[in-house]
Amino acid sequence: MGVGIEVTTLNAWYGTNHTLQDINLHIPANHATALIGPSGCGKSTFVRCINRMHETNPIARVTGSVRIGDLDIYADANPVEIRRRVGMVFQRPNPFPTMSIYDNVAAGLKLNGYSNRHVLDEIVEKSLKNSALWDEVKDDLKKKSGASLSGGQQQRLCIARALAVDPEVLLMDEPASALDPVSTSKIEDLIFQLKSQYTIVIVTHNMQQAARVAEKTGFFLNGRMVEFDSTHKIFTNPSDKRTEDYITGRFG
């Protein structure tokens, strides 16, 4: 089951560049929340702060608090533990190129020492079914490399890989921006199904996509969150002039 995320006065820097400024936000459990805004506005940095991937860059710094369920991730836990509970899907599909499809999905469990074959088989099948890839790959699970799949299939493989470790939150950083329209619509259908089990945060440049998949939408601009509301409200009657300018295409 998904859990809610409570973000309080979150600030983040890359070197001297203050990329996120005083973000306060409540992301509801078991819903899809979209983050929109022009390039460089801090959306990606924001999601990378939720699974502590931000700090893997040596010049990055972060202050403030993020609570996932009852866990204060910057106070109570180590990053490795948190990343097991918060899955992430990146902009470009990044399967492990030397691994089979099966091993890609099982990687998170195997690399953490999990080796029960029966259970692994079950989890791999379930994850691939959840990511709507099972029927396309079930005959080549151990024969083909993850890198041999098409771009859209690779991205669904990456989603299956993230789901296999059974996270509570799924972060998606522009998951469809490198994909063709057919693959994009498959990913969107998937998000629709997955949000009953996971809390989903999706960064997107595509406003129709935000409108299609998300109940809540946040608009970021220059490192600040300008507006956060129900997706319907943001796209039909935004309260901030800058949000309105952005969604009507006047800048960005």
Next chain:
Amino acid sequence: MQLKDEHKLQTRIRALTDGAATGLAVLSTVLVVAPLVAIFVYLVYRGASSLNLDFFTQIPKPVGESGGGMANAIVGSGVLLGLASLIGVPLGIGGGIYLAEFGRGTKLANAVRFTADVLNGVPSIVMGMAILAMVVHPEGHFSALSGGVALGIMMIPTVCRTSEEMLLMVPNAVREAALALGVPNWRSVLSITVKTASPGIITGCMLAFARVAGETAPLIFTAFGNSNWSTSLNEPIAALPLQIYVYAISPYDDWHRLAWAGALVLIVLIVLAVSLVRYVTSRGVLKGAS
């Protein structure tokens, strides 16, 4: 009309430039491959006639007796190279992993990288003398062990720097994918990054192996050579390059022929070893893996 002529002329110039560039590239390729082919053909021409079963099964005959072979030198080279690889490959790969994954940007890493580059430039005879002073003198005698150490140390910089380069070529997205799954960094490095870079790392090891396989100078003061059978690490041991050297500078025609045969066998064995490793490591690579 004039415009059309000008267009024609330009097209011709482009076609000529294209032809010239292609021609130069082909010529360079031929010039690169030619020496290798020439050496190999000449070795076959001079050495193949002296190859027979005795060459691979007998040890050298004393001066004056004809026949004999290099069996002990072939086995000796195998022992020395095995020993060298045991030292050079793990240390080199370990160093490369440190440089690319853990020490990036640190002072220690820069120092290690610089040292490796200098070590790479140390003349092999100097390496032999250093091992003479550091291993042979304390032990009191020449030995296979000291020869293996000398060759092993010579392998380290090549293995280390190619491993580093190959690891740096692994896209950051792959590292991030592993970290985002909640895999600890050390585990991600060993099981994901190194595995992804392994074809290139293996190539680096093979380069280093092929290079030291033909080294003579570092063995003169260390492995020393041996005209009898020995596989003991504590005794002087024969090696193909040493044997070729001794035979080539001898005044006997018979030995000269054996030296040519030895050189041919050395090259063929290096090619076989490299191909074997490539074959073995390429099995199990999945369809579509890059």
